Amino acid sequence: MANQYWLMKTEPTTYSIDDLANEKKKTTTWEGVRNYQARNLLRDEIKKGDRVLFYHSACKEPAVVGLATVSKEGYPDSFAFDSSHKYFDVKSKREKPTWYMVDIKLDKKFREPVTLTELRAQKSLKEMVLLQKGSRLSVQPVKKTEFDKIVKLAEQKVS
Helix, strand or coil: CCCEEEEEEECCCCCCCHHHHCCCEEEEEEECCCCCCHHHHHEEEECCCCEEEEEECCCCCEEEEEEEEEEEEEEECCCHHCCCCCCCCCCCCCCCCCEEEEEEEEEEEEEEEEEEHHHHHCCHCCCCCCHCCCCCCCCCCCCCCHHHHHHHHHHHHHH
16 A cells, blocks of 8 residues: 655644654654544544645644654553543543554755645645644644645745
């Protein structure tokens, strides 16, 4: 099966691409997702080898800041079972987990981010889920053509 493409949002004050770059193995869990639609993507759709646009949101300049690859497919979010953790969910049980996570590995941090303003200026990206009114999912599908366009935009910024 061909790789799929995703955009994963994070607030840089919570976990940034620099945090991922500083991880020993450049790998992290993508945990704490508490939206059922995004959970279903993590649990059922996202597969090892899928490509990820790493996106900083809720900041001065929202932007795609780099690329990652899914290194482990969806599995139960262990933080949901830890009563001392901020992602604890009393209703989620080990035998019937509610929440899932994946692992991602950093491929590349862009030298220059591709800003939300720049994305909106691209006619070829007008159908992108991120750019749709009311789109708030922290994990969302991306078409291959959209992924390729954003990578090209990032590469053009450094040439």
